[in-house]
Amino acid sequence: MLSRVAERIYWQARYLERAENTARLLNVFSNLLLDLPDRTTLGWSDLVRITGASEIFAQHYRNANETNLARFLISDPCDVSISAMLANARENARTTREVMPSEAFEGINELHYYAQSAAGKADDRSARNEMLEHIIESCQQIFGMLAGAMSRDAGYAFVRMGRALERADMVSRMVDVGARKLFAMLEDPAAPPEFAETWQGILWMSVLRSQSAYQMYRQHVRRRVNGEDVVCFLLHNEEFPRAVIHNLTTISKVLPRLPNHGEVAELVNMARSELKHSHVPELVERGLPERIDHLQIRFAVIHDAISRTWFLPRT
C-alpha cells in the first residue's frame, strides 16, 4: 500500500470519527443545558474547550452562546466545524477511491452534500437535532460499510487506527471537561451540597450519553451514576468500544498487519499500561486533569510515530 494512500485513509477515518463525535457532543450539550439551572458554571464556552478550538473561536466570535457555537461547530468554513470535517473526509476519500469500497465513498460523498445543504439548520434547535442525528447515523453507516466490505489488510488497519486514536482522544476530552467542572463545583462555596449532587448526576449522565455509553454503563455498573465510576468506565473498561483503553487495545491488535510496527506498538503499550495502573479514585480526588493532559500528549506521540513510520516523508 502506498504511503500517501495509507495517510489519507487514516485521516479520512479520523475526520469521520471527529465529525460524529462533534455531532454527539453538540447534541448532548444542547440537551444538558436545558436540564441545568442557570446558576451552574457549565456553559457553552466549555463546549469550545472540549473541541480544543478556543483560539479559533475567539477569532471569529465574541460571545460563546448557543447560536454562535452551533454555527461554529456545524457550518463554519474553519477546520473545526462538522461540515469542514466532512469536506476533509470526502477530499481524502476522493483520493483513496481505488482502495475503498465504492458504496462507502458514495456514502461519504452523500453525507458531505447533506452537511453542506443542511448548514442553514444550525439556528433552529429541533431541526439541528434532527440533522445531527442524521450525521451520527450516517457516520456509523459508513464505518459499517467499511467493516463489512474491506479486506482485513493494511488499508483497514489504517481505518481502525485512525478511528481508535480519534475516539480515545475525544473521550479523554469529555472526561477532562467533566472532571474540571466537578472540581469547580466542589470548590464553589455558593453551591448547596444537595444541589451539587443532582447536578453531578446529570453532568456525568450527559458525558455517558455523548458516548452512547449510558446503557452499557448501566449494565456494567449497578450503582447510581457518579463521577468516579464514569471516569473509570470511560478510561478503563476493556469491553466498551469507546473507552480509552479499548481503543488503545484496538490499535495494538491491528498493528501486526503492518510492516515496521515496532515503535508504534511500544508507544501504544506504554500508554496502555500507564493507564491501566493508574488508580481512578485517587485521580478523581486530585490530579485527573493533569493525567488527562498527559494521556493526550501520549496520543500525539503515537500519531507522530504512525506518521513517521508509514506516511510520506515531509519535504
Next chain:
Amino acid sequence: MQIDWQSYDPGAFHDEVIERPGSPRRIAAGLAGYLESLDRRALDEKKLAARLAIKTMGISFTVYSDGQNIDREWPFDLIPRIIAAREWETTRRGLEQRVRALNCFIHDVYNGQKVFRDRIIDPALILDSANFRPQCVGIQPRHKVWAHICGTDLIRDENGRFLVLEDNLRVPSGVSYMLENRRVTKRVFPELFENHQILPVTEYTQELFDMLASLSPRKQAYPEIVVLTPGIYNSAYFEHSYLAQRMGAELVEGSDLVVEDDQVYMRTIGGLSRVDVIYRRIDDLFLDPAVFNPESVLGVPGLFRAWLKGNVSLANAPGAGVADDKIVYTYVPEFIKYYLDEDPILPNVPSYRCCNDSERSHVLANLDKLVVKPANESGGYGMLMGPQASAAEREEFARRIKANPRNYLAQPLISLSTVPILGEHSAEPRHVDLRPFILQGADCYVTPGGLTRVALVKGSYVVNSSQGGGSKDTWVVMGEDDAVPGS
C-alpha cells in the same frame, strides 16, 4: 412535458434518431417509441433518478475558473445515442488501421526517418514541432508501439458519414465517463436494455490492464502497474482514480515515485517497491524535471532515464505526441497508404494546411466560411469559428496565420449530426461528436461506441465539457439483420 416526435424537427442536419418529424430511423425506432410512451411524470422521475445517480456515484469533473477549482457534477443527457453494429464494424476497422499507421509513423520519426527520405512529409514540419522530442530518437519501445491509448474524435456529416476530426495521442481523457454513462443509463432505463442488444463497454478496464501488462519489462505473472496522476486538482482526476480502481492498480502522484539506479520504485508502507508499467496521465514535459521542464513538481527525477534503459514502460511513450498535431493529422491518409499499403477506411475532414502557400491564400480569402484551428491546442481552445466570428476576430486570426503558418490548419464547417436531448419542455436536436478509445499493445482493441459529447446549447458546435458540453451514453446496437458475433 411529453415527447412528441411529430414536433421534433432536425432541419437540414442529419439527426441520428429522427429522420424527419414523426419518423424515427429504423435502428432507433424502439428507443423513440419507448420515450414517446413516457408521460410527463415518468420523464421527470427518470431525470431526477439520473441526477441522483450522478451525484451519489460522485461522477464529477473539475473546471478552472478565476483561479479556483470547481468540482462539478458531470452534465449528462438521458437519451442514449444509437449506432448500428454493422456500421460500427467498419468504423472500428478504420480506427484500428489509423492507430496502426500512426504508430508506424511515430516509430519511423524516432527510428530511421524513412518517411522524410521518401518525401511523404516535410521534415521541418515534424522536427520543428513542439511535440517532437529529440531525446527519444533511437528508442525502441515494446511492440514498436508509442501511442498505446488513443482517443480519436469522430463526427458525422450531413449525410451521416463518419469523418475523423482529430487524433488524441498524448493523454486522451473521457473513457471513465463513457463507462459511467452506461452505468447511469442502466439504472435509469433498465427496461430498454431488455429489448435491445447493446454491446457492453465494461470490459474496457480489463482490456486496458491487459494492454499495459503486455508492456511490462519484467516477465512475471503480476507486473506492478501504476496510474500516474498530476493530482486531485487535475480536471481528469476523477478518471485517473476511476481507472486505477477498476484495474486494481495503484494511483500514484509524482511524490510517490522515486528512481534509484535507473529503476522506478513507489513508496509504500513497507518501503520501496518496484514499478513495471506507468500509465501516465501527465504531459511529456512534466514527466521528469531532470530532462524536460526543470520546474515540474508533478514528475519524477530520473524517470526518463529509467525508461530509456528499458527498466520501466510508459504509456503513452514520451514523444508519441508528435503525431498528435493537427498538421500531422492531415497526412494520416497518406501514412496509411505509405506504411500499410491500404486504402483509408475512415476519411478525414477536408483540410487546408496553412504552411502551403496556395492553401493558405485560400484560407485567408475564405475565413468567413472556415474553421481555423491551432495545431497544438486541445479542449477546443484557440479556435476561430469563421462563420460566427466578428470581423475583428477574423483579422486577428489572419494576422496569426501569417505570422506562424505552420501552426494553423483550416477546415470547412461540417454540419455535425444531431441527436435529441431532453430539454426543459421537449426533446430537442443538439450537435454531437464521438470519441472512441483505441488500445494498442500486443493486440488492438476499440471500444464499442465511445464517449458521445453533446453541445447542450442550441445550435452550438462546442462539445467540450470545459465549455458547456454534456455527454450521452452511446449504444452500438445489433439490428434485426445483424448476426450476433461469435454465434
